[in-house]
Amino acid sequence: MTDRNSQIRATLNTKLMESGEREQMKQLLRQRLIEYGWRDQMKSYCKEIVKQKGLENITVDELVQEITPKGRALVPDTIKKEMLARLRQYLSKHDDI
Structure with missing residues (x-):
């Protein structure tokens, strides 16, 4: 990611x-x-x-790292499109970004 993209993302956020x-x-x-x-x-x-690895053998951070890819993959496309549309709508109203 370029510095310009980082700057735009930071401003938008x-x-x-x-x-x-x-x-x-x-x-x-x-x-x-x-x-x-x-x-x-x-x-x-x-x-x-947790059942596979055992409660004592996994930390919260390790669990988060393990489930994140699947969690992202399971988000339905309809939700992604809805959120993107809402973001675009926001951007169209705010030309200063």
Whole structure:
């Protein structure tokens, strides 16, 4: 990623936080993931990993590292498109980014 892209992302993130839009998007994302059963799928997957490795043999950080790729892959495309559309809508209203 170039420095320019990093700068744009940082500016966008700041604007989203200042406006409260970031928190609204996070809430919407949580709601949609629950509606689609993603949360339940991830909960089951976590239990499976802990059962396989043993509770004493895995840290929270290791568990997060293990489940993150699957968690990202399980997010339905419809949710990704909805979030992207909302971000684009925000950007279209804020030319200063």
